[in-house]
Amino acid sequence: MKILKGVEIPIAICVSYTILSIVNAVLCLINGRESSSNVNAVMMLFFCSIAVLVLSIHRLFDAAAPVVMILVQYVIAMGLVFLSVYIVSFFEEVSKGGYRDIFISFTVPYFIGGAVYYISLFRAAKRQDKLLQEINKIHFDAKKKASEDIEG
Amino acid sequence: MYQLNWFQTKKEEERIDIFYHEMTPVLRQIAAVVKNEKPVLTGITEDEKELLDIEEIYYFDTVDRRTFAYTRDKTYQVSLTISALEEKLSDFGFIRINKANLVNIYQIKKIKPESNMRISAILRNDEKLQINRSYKRSFEEYLKRVRKAL
Numbered sequence: 001m002k003i004l005k006g007v008e009i010p011i012a013i014c015v016s017y018t019i020l021s022i023v024n025a026v027l028c029l030i031n032g033r034e035s036s037s038n039v040n041a042v043m044m045l046f047f048c049s050i051a052v053l054v055l056s057i058h059r060l061f062d063a064a065a066p067v068v069m070i071l072v073q074y075v076i077a078m079g080l081v082f083l084s085v086y087i088v089s090f091f092e093e094v095s096k097g098g099y100r101d102i103f104i105s106f107t108v109p110y111f112i113g114g115a116v117y118y119i120s121l122f123r124a125a126k127r128q129d130k131l132l133q134e135i136n137k138i139h140f141d142a143k144k145k146a147s148e149d150i151e152g
Numbered sequence: 153m154y155q156l157n158w159f160q161t162k163k164e165e166e167r168i169d170i171f172y173h174e175m176t177p178v179l180r181q182i183a184a185v186v187k188n189e190k191p192v193l194t195g196i197t198e199d200e201k202e203l204l205d206i207e208e209i210y211y212f213d214t215v216d217r218r219t220f221a222y223t224r225d226k227t228y229q230v231s232l233t234i235s236a237l238e239e240k241l242s243d244f245g246f247i248r249i250n251k252a253n254l255v256n257i258y259q260i261k262k263i264k265p266e267s268n269m270r271i272s273a274i275l276r277n278d279e280k281l282q283i284n285r286s287y288k289r290s291f292e293e294y295l296k297r298v299r300k301a302l
Binding site: 068117121131 | 154156257258260262263264265266268269270271285288291292295296298299302
């Protein structure tokens with residue numbers, strides 16, 4: 001078995017906790033113990049899967065500006081979430097304000113993620129620029145010195 | 153930074169000894185110059201062929217499967233593909249920043265984030281090239297590698 005290190009440990013805990021929770025919720029639903037928390041656990045897994053799948057198609061939008069990509073992905077993901085709630089509403093009653101709640105639950109974390117991405121992008125550009133300025137200074141100083149040495 | 157020592161010999165012998173701890177792109181460039189193996193590129197303009205000095209090239213661009221080299225104020229067509237150039241010139245400061253462009257990092261003036269969440273490379277002639285998301289990490293790794301080697 002592979003030895004887990006560093007960031008792999010919390011990831012392994014999250015994955016195993018999710019698997020246990022979902023298996024438990026599904027088994028409860030199969031055995032007829034239909035509580036709202038069991039249904040919510042399965043729905044949350046479904047919404048997370050939509051978000052991850054939609055985010056994973058970002059390479060298709062490589063030519064587009066990231067802000068366009070984020071908005072397009074958001075519209076696709078939100079549309080799929082609303083569609084799934086609409087389909088569920090045929091089998092189970094959706095509470096009053098259910099659509100508004102799911103809109104807030106999905107939009108807020110999505111745009112927090114977008115803001116984090118925006119900040120990380122600025123920091124990456126700053127880091128790259130610093131490296132570049134250092135490289136250019138050393139490179140052109142060395143070139144100048146070499147030509148002085150040769151002339152001298 | 154490398155220490156440069158000059159020794160004048162009495163014999164009619166000219167030689168270059170390189171003492172190194174780690175083989176870096178800069179040392180490979182020096183070796184290529186000494187062994188006369190510096191990459192040679194021929195650029196074609198409308199009416200003539202010219203030998204190009206790779207240090208003078210700002211970037212390469214692919215348009216309709218044809219590759220062009222851009223210097224400060226001239227454009228040349230070259231016969232190699234962008235992937236072949238990427239492989240050939242990686243020790244000479246050239247790195248891919250998007251599907252169509254291979255840029256000379258020594259001709260980049262500034263790296264700048266844009267309000268539309270893109271990262272741009274501003275060249276010394278004030279031209280602007282986009283660094284695409286897929287190439288962002290490899291670009292930064294390349295800069296780190298070059299910085300470490302200097």
